[in-house]
Amino acid sequence: MNIRLSRSIVGDAEAQAVRRVLIEDGYLGMGTEVRLFEEELAAYLERAPDQVMAVNSGTAALHLAVQAAVEPGYEVLVPSLTFVASFQAIGAAGCVPVACDAREDSATIDLNDAATRITPRTRAIMPVHYASNPAGLDATREFARKHKLRIIEDAAHAFGCRHQGRRIGSFGDVICFSFDGIKNITCGEGGCIVTADPETARRCRDARLLAVQNDTQVRYAGARSWDFDVTDQGYRYHMSNIMAAIGRVQLGRLENEFGPRRVRLAAIYRERLANLLDLAFFQNNPEDEIIPHIMPVRVLHGRRDTIKAALAEAGIPTGMHYKPNHLLSRYGGGKPALPVTERLYSELMTLPLHPGLSEDEVGHICAVLRNALR
Template sequence: MTRTTFLPFAKPTITDKELNEVRDCLESGWLTTGPRVEKFEAALKAYFGRDHVMTVSSATAGLHLALLTLNLQPGDEVITTAMTFVATLNTIEHAGGRPVLVDIDPNTYNMDLNQVERAITPRTKAIMPVHYAGAPVDLDDLYALADKHNLTVIEDCAHAIGTECKGKRLGSTGHIQVFSFHPNKNMTTGEGGCIVSHTKEALDHMKIFRFHGISKDSFNRFAKDGSPFYDVVAPGFKYNMMDIQAALGIHQLAALDGFIDRRNVLARQYHAAFKDWDVFTLPQGPDFDHLHAWHLYIPLLNADKSPVSRDTLLARIKDYNIGLGFHYQACHLFTYYKNAYGYKEGDFPHAENFAQRAMSLPLFPTMTDADQQDVIDALQIILKGS
């Protein structure tokens, strides 16, 4: 097999609708937060069926703002998973908290809720699950645990716009959810994200910190009937989304259900192709009713059955013009977190095992069946020699 073009593991779907909207936005003369952000936020509210939704410049910014609502004091703890992108932990640090890590369930790659319960102390203020690769954490069990211990839940939904848990869309229920619109995610605004909040108070707090602590929308400040004067009520950040980004988001959100459908078709096709391969352990969703967003399709390599190591495979498949992703290294083994909290190898064996064996296969809505066959064929040659 010879591909003439490189197949990346992820690629955003950009149509004429996005291109025209961005052009219109640029020609309108209004580039930063303005009418398109307002329109996008209204569409997000309708999508989630929630009143308190706002856009941000990234999910990282959104997680930071969400954590600030907890008013964490030195020594306060937030429980999260060792297997995530490091933004989940870093933002806990930025908000003044202490990340307390737990291991993953090796079947779902999501945080193990039994371990969460054991990690709760009098200093615990929140639980921060990650719906890994688009597979939901069990919201019933999660919120039962949070209610029992009077804890706030901040859901890192960076992978999971479009995911449903027992018939409920993530973001439609619960405390605070933060979504990412990075180009590799299920829909994109370039960089960007959004926050869904259960209370107006929490959203108002996040809104103030989103833009310099200024107590009103900058958009109104520059409008014909707006006033140029404002007050600053807190030392806020600059985490607002631009209209250029929202121009993408408006059309991406409208297309999202179709993106998730195609992701599911591709994931099912990978499952079917690999079902008898003993060299892989295939990803499975949780064993309750759910809609997986398949942000990532991550098989684990069984080293004892494979002629090559995972790292060699990641390198060698590039010879076939195919790129695999890798999500992620186990966070407790990063230098900062080892030094700050004394974490060490062996602390979270399932996360470590996952990090040694995981790879993200190409999966994005415009990937064709022929592209997918190229991936399967290249893996067949490297792993099975034919």
């Protein structure tokens, strides 16, 4: 067995789509394929097409979303337990990421802790759907209403998931997805911003193309902007036709192929590793339908490193999502302390999960892990 922690699952259909762009379309930049991908994403997310902006990474999506929704210099509440991309995106927009503690049951933002970190400069909250779990989203919306904050969802893990029957991205203020190489769907690299707020959408749409005003519409008409104005800071963050062509195929494979496969493999993990003294899973709300992007578990009682080593010895790679950001030099170097996050950090271990794994392989991983824990 050659087990990988995660991987891109692409095949002939994606290769054909890329070939179509390379050979037939003859324009590799941002054009028809990106427009069609945005339209298909919008249909999937039950949104109007002008509410979805494709970009070249999830980090770019978060950066543009924060820049469009929050003035520079203001604070954004964000769980420390997230990929450094969330923090870097807030900082790139000239804002200040304020690290918050995590809930023990879901590793998502602890709103009680977040409430203690509100200042007159707080303008937004960035919940992270850790391991695809939108836990606490309703409470976050209530919290944001009460404190008059924008909500920028880091939904990098949560493409295709449903919260109480509604797809993540089909409702809410600003939602950012990632389509990097190992996400629920991939474009190679990529991401998108979703929002119903016309001004936020306009600012994101322009800023992905160096803030050249209305350049998207010009490109979709197969032309170029020669005479234009710029009022905002912009970036080269647009998606290419090659990326979009891959994404369109992947989107078509999510519901019947990738989604059920990830759900099934995660269920096997939960079933075979149930009721072990030193192992705990994060809780998903039964009313949510989750397509798990990663499979983190907690190894309790100080055993994480030895268990991780035993799995490595057996050829089973594991990960750790994530090193908390407040421990990084740039974001406080451990101050202030976030006790739950730090405890979770000492326990976290991510097991292999991707649609290319077989049920036998997951069964084997469970057997090795159970044996190591015995």
